[in-house]
Amino acid sequence: MTRVSRNFSDTVEKEALPAVSADVIFASSRFPNYKIGAYNHIVNVKGDPKVLSMKEIVARETALLLEQQNRLSVRDLANKFEKGLAAAAKLSEEARLREAASLEKHVLLKKLRDALESLKGRVAERNKDDVEEAIAMVEALAVQLTQREGELIQEKTEVKKLATFLKQASEDAKKLVDEERAFARAEIENARAAVQRVEEALQEKEQMSRASGKQDLEELMKDVQEARRIKMLHRPSKVMDMEHELRALRVQLAEKSKHSLLLQKELARSKRVEENLSHLYELDGAEVLGSYLRIKPCSDIAPELSKCAIQWYRISSEGGKKELISGARKSVYAPEPFDVGRILQVEIIYDGQLIMLTTTGAIDPAAGLGNYVEALVRKHDVEFNVVVTQMNGVDQPSESIHVLHVGKMRMKLRKGKATIAKEYYSGSMQLCGVRGGGNAAAQALFWQAKKEFSVVLAFESERDRNAAIMLARRFAFDCNIMLAGPDDRASLGT
Numbered sequence: 001m002t003r004v005s006r007n008f009s010d011t012v013e014k015e016a017l018p019a020v021s022a023d024v025i026f027a028s029s030r031f032p033n034y035k036i037g038a039y040n041h042i043v044n045v046k047g048d049p050k051v052l053s054m055k056e057i058v059a060r061e062t063a064l065l066l067e068q069q070n071r072l073s074v075r076d077l078a079n080k081f082e083k084g085l086a087a088a089a090k091l092s093e094e095a096r097l098r099e100a101a102s103l104e105k106h107v108l109l110k111k112l113r114d115a116l117e118s119l120k121g122r123v124a125e126r127n128k129d130d131v132e133e134a135i136a137m138v139e140a141l142a143v144q145l146t147q148r149e150g151e152l153i154q155e156k157t158e159v160k161k162l163a164t165f166l167k168q169a170s171e172d173a174k175k176l177v178d179e180e181r182a183f184a185r186a187e188i189e190n191a192r193a194a195v196q197r198v199e200e201a202l203q204e205k206e207q208m209s210r211a212s213g214k215q216d217l218e219e220l221m222k223d224v225q226e227a228r229r230i231k232m233l234h235r236p237s238k239v240m241d242m243e244h245e246l247r248a249l250r251v252q253l254a255e256k257s258k259h260s261l262l263l264q265k266e267l268a269r270s271k272r273v274e275e276n277l278s279h280l281y282e283l284d285g286a287e288v289l290g291s292y293l294r295i296k297p298c299s300d301i302a303p304e305l306s307k308c309a310i311q312w313y314r315i316s317s318e319g320g321k322k323e324l325i326s327g328a329r330k331s332v333y334a335p336e337p338f339d340v341g342r343i344l345q346v347e348i349i350y351d352g353q354l355i356m357l358t359t360t361g362a363i364d365p366a367a368g369l370g371n372y373v374e375a376l377v378r379k380h381d382v383e384f385n386v387v388v389t390q391m392n393g394v395d396q397p398s399e400s401i402h403v404l405h406v407g408k409m410r411m412k413l414r415k416g417k418a419t420i421a422k423e424y425y426s427g428s429m430q431l432c433g434v435r436g437g438g439n440a441a442a443q444a445l446f447w448q449a450k451k452e453f454s455v456v457l458a459f460e461s462e463r464d465r466n467a468a469i470m471l472a473r474r475f476a477f478d479c480n481i482m483l484a485g486p487d488d489r490a491s492l493g494t
Contacts, residue, residue: 061087062162082170089163113138246368250290253367257286264360281348283357288364290462292334292442295346295357305331309349312435314342317362326487330436334444337470338432338484339363366466373470381407384468388413389444390456404457406468408475411447413455423449425476425483430454431469432485445469446485 116135265282280302285293295305312328315321322345325333335344341362348355376382384404388396402420405412411429412422423429430448434441434456442462448454459465476483 110142113142242368249367253288254286254291257288261287261360281355281357283346283359287335287344287359287361288366289335289337289340289369289466290366290442292332292439293344293346293359295331295348303350305348307350311347313345313347314339315345315358316342324487325435326485328435332436332438332441334433334441335363336433336445336485337466337473340365366463369463369466369470372463373467373474376467376471377474381405382468382471384459384464386413386457386459388455389458392452392454402457404468406472406475409479411449411472413447413449413457421449421453421455425472425479425481426450427481429476429481429483430485431472431483433465433469435485 113135116131116138268279280297280299281295282298283293284296285291287293295310297305310329310331312325312333314323314325316323333344333346343359343362345356345358348357382405384406386402386404387399388402390396400415402413402415405414410422410424413420428448428451430446432446434444434446440458443460443465444456444458445465445468446454446456459468473483
């Protein structure tokens, strides 16, 4: 039997295990664990259960990626896919390195088997079984290595598929990110445009409000100026100055009227003297609204007026139509607004003889009365202080102050808070100046509110009396009512 010396074993080791290149990279730093089972079968030893295979790691990462895809944002998903792509590349590189290491293992196993085969022919019979057992183990390792290579090839294919999938997913994620970024930019632009439109609308509205506010302010300033002007006109001092001026004008106008009347009367007397006509009476007074006319005897042989029948008439200055003034049968008559622009005539009958007196011209309007009435028309209700001298034809001894309301729809007479009469404008209502009554006739009027109630009212001035008549007739005319004295409607054609 041949002895195997120590030198021979060292020689076999040197020949069977040549030096490994320094460029070879092994997947593990230790030799795989395995056991020889029955009938020389190699049984893999289960490793540490905490250590997972590369396939399981890849499957778990893929499952985690798919699970988190729904709850990750677009940017996070893209970053995750990029990380997965880098991991797949790393896995591909590791698979390539493992393939190189596997090739080196095949070379080493082949050399080891060749060495064992050469050793088999040299060893003695009793050591031959050990060599054959070693050759069987090497062949089993080769088979196991081949199976491992198949698994690596399959893992490599799956890793390539996963890398392709991750690459496509990364591209899709980038595309989705670009689309979302473009959509977000478009939304931002739309939002900016909307904000700009809102700002422009707000600026336009602010400009319009400023313009309207400026216009309202101008109108308000105009109203304030007008109110100030009206207030200045209605101040007591201003009103008193105007009253004094009006009185002075009235005095001048009365003096001129008297002078004109004197001249006209002298002319009429001279004509009558030339015609040998007797002159017994004449009309005395200013022929203007607000005054009164009186029949004055101008001869010692003139009969007393109390024994004569008197009747006053209106004569139109255009057609000469003669109208009887109902109730005007006194020696004194105060013209009213209906007489303005007309000639007044009075007939005196004594013992069958008729004497007629006529004004020299038409009755003139009162100065400033028209403007005063126009100012009062703007008010809804105008008040006048009056005294009731007669009620239903009976003289009233009391001279207490009453208030006459002339409104747009009705007239009312009250004393304090007690209402004496209140009636709407109607066809049965009558209103005119007092036709007689002495020197106070120019300040008094007759008002028949209804058929069973009538009063004679005395005003504070001739101006207030004429203004009340004109204002009431103006408001009644707006209600389609002609407000006049007794029998005046027939002469007016109503």
